[in-house]
Amino acid sequence: MKKENIITLPNPRLRQRSSRVRVVTPEVKNIIKDLTTVALDWEDSRPHEISAAISAVQINHLDRIIIVRSDFDDKAVRDFTALINPEIIKLEGEITEDFEGCLSVPDVYGKVPRYNKARVKAMDVDGNEVRFKADGFLARIIQHEVDHTNGIVFIDRIRDKKDAFYKLDEKGELQPLDYDKDIKNNSILWD
Amino acid sequence: MTKTSKTIVFFGTDDFSLSTLQKLIEAGYNIAAVVTKPDSKSGRGQMLQMSSVKKLAVKHNIPVWQPDKVADINDKIAKLGNEVMGILVSYGKIIPITTINLFNPGIINVHPSLLPQYRGPSPIESSIKNGDPQTGVSIMKLTAGMDSGPIYAQIIHKLSGNETRPDLYRTLSGAGAILLTTILPLIIDGSISPTPQDEDKSSYCKLLLKSDALIDPMTISAKQFEQTVRAYIGFPKTKIIIGKSELIITKAHISTGRTSPLDVLCKDKKSLTIDELVAPSGKTISNKDYINGYL
Numbered sequence: 239m240k241k242e243n244i245i246t247l248p249n250p251r252l253r254q255r256s257s258r259v260r261v262v263t264p265e266v267k268n269i270i271k272d273l274t275t276v277a278l279d280w281e282d283s284r285p286h287e288i289s290a291a292i293s294a295v296q297i298n299h300l301d302r303i304i305i306v307r308s309d310f311d312d313k314a315v316r317d318f319t320a321l322i323n324p325e326i327i328k329l330e331g332e333i334t335e336d337f338e339g340c341l342s343v344p345d346v347y348g349k350v351p352r353y354n355k356a357r358v359k360a361m362d363v364d365g366n367e368v369r370f371k372a373d374g375f376l377a378r379i380i381q382h383e384v385d386h387t388n389g390i391v392f393i394d395r396i397r398d399k400k401d402a403f404y405k406l407d408e409k410g411e412l413q414p415l416d417y418d419k420d421i422k423n424n425s426i427l428w429d
Numbered sequence: 430m431t432k433t434s435k436t437i438v439f440f441g442t443d444d445f446s447l448s449t450l451q452k453l454i455e456a457g458y459n460i461a462a463v464v465t466k467p468d469s470k471s472g473r474g475q476m477l478q479m480s481s482v483k484k485l486a487v488k489h490n491i492p493v494w495q496p497d498k499v500a501d502i503n504d505k506i507a508k509l510g511n512e513v514m515g516i517l518v519s520y521g522k523i524i525p526i527t528t529i530n531l532f533n534p535g536i537i538n539v540h541p542s543l544l545p546q547y548r549g550p551s552p553i554e555s556s557i558k559n560g561d562p563q564t565g566v567s568i569m570k571l572t573a574g575m576d577s578g579p580i581y582a583q584i585i586h587k588l589s590g591n592e593t594r595p596d597l598y599r600t601l602s603g604a605g606a607i608l609l610t611t612i613l614p615l616i617i618d619g620s621i622s623p624t625p626q627d628e629d630k631s632s633y634c635k636l637l638l639k640s641d642a643l644i645d646p647m648t649i650s651a652k653q654f655e656q657t658v659r660a661y662i663g664f665p666k667t668k669i670i671i672g673k674s675e676l677i678i679t680k681a682h683i684s685t686g687r688t689s690p691l692d693v694l695c696k697d698k699k700s701l702t703i704d705e706l707v708a709p710s711g712k713t714i715s716n717k718d719y720i721n722g723y724l
């Protein structure tokens with residue numbers, strides 16, 4: 239699988255809820271493998287960005303499966319952890335704003351408010367229940383991916399915020415977007 | 430979800446910072462900008478002088494920022510995204526907290542002393558001047574206080590008692606560059622966290638001025654005088670008045686007897702014998718040539 243298999247807005251599937259996984263079948267394991275290949279293939283084509291996580295809906299499977307980069311600060315560490323049926327049991331700490339991008343929303347970055355702590359429950363690839371506390375950027379990543387499994391894209395969280403939208407220029411710098419011109423009535427993003 | 434990858438903004442002006450910038454470039458780090466002091470005017474024609482740090486950045490096509498006020502670049506830093514880390518080596522300006530806060534996990538600083546000893550602007554000179562048995566380099570996280578941030582790593586360098594200021598600048602600059610690039614991946618992936626400095630053991634060194642050059646030998650021992658000569662070579666220099674002339678001492682040793690005017694009596698009744706000096710003519714000459722030519 240290649241980065242071209244990633245579905246992007248305005249594909250309506252990105253706004254649909256994914257279904258729970260009952261059993262970890264070989265097909266589920268295949269999806270996990272494909273997610274990893276696709277995320278890395280995408281990253282290899284982007285000089286200034288890292289694939290931190292991706293959800294199954296983004297490669298057109300409406301299943302509640304996400305993978306999260308083991309070390310999302312280091313491009314050299316290329317392995318991911320899979321979480322099946324990820325659920326946020328509790329959000330805590332404080333709300334902070336930071337930049338997020340999405341494989342399914344090319345070039346647009348947003349300053350998104352999120353809680354900085356989350357308690358997470360999921361199933362691992364062996365079908366065991368896992369529970370953990372996520373902090374900081376990891377908490378943000380999980381909130382972003384669980385949103386995907388519920389048909390929510392990060393831009394939906396900042397829809398009316400005029401100064402929250404940015405684009406990544408060719409030098410890897412974030413430049414503010416003109417909300418009224420580029421965002422507000424952009425049919426690719428909202429329809 | 431995607432995020433922008435770690436980029437570095439490098440703050441540095443003096444040659445001391447050159448080897449670190451060089452190593453970071455060699456290691457392939459994405460350096461978004463080099464922040465350096467505005468070009469200084471120097472020489473007779475008041476030509477604008479570009480620092481070696483700026484030359485290196487320009488050679489590698491790295492944008493160079495030279496703000497008069499550091500806070501003026503806050504907007505540009507914010508635009509680099511949330512994955513930008515600062516590295517500061519001998520920049521020469523105070524970084525306001527509003528700027529420090531834009532970096533994640535902060536601004537990492539290379540300081541040439543074994544902190545908390547010798548916080549401040551002249552640690553290298555101070556270690557030689559005080560005749561310390563050892564000094565070193567600390568990698569710390571910049572905070573609002575003067576060199577008081579928590580420490581990631583230190584390297585010790587034994588002093589021989591013969592080194593001069595330029596020698597030790599060169600040695601510690603190289604050692605600092607290697608130490609920083611060795612631990613930087615660990616700082617970035619969060620696998621090491623810094624340890625607070627012991628405030629009770631902290632000491633400070635002062636900003637050296639031209640006026641620190643002139644020494645009254647009757648106020649210090651011959652040993653302190655000799656250490657000062659080695660510590661102040663280049664700047665602020667060590668000056669002494671002999672007869673009616675002001676001489677700059679560039680080399681000296683401790684002696685007991687006095688056989689020439691260039692054997693200077695010190696407070697502890699020992700002498701400092703001047704081996705090499707800059708004469709009033711501006712020429713560097715040996716003890717023997719000075720005695721033959723001027724006295």
Ligand SMILES: [Zn+2]
Pocket residue numbers: 339340341342382386430431
């Ligand atoms: Zn996404």
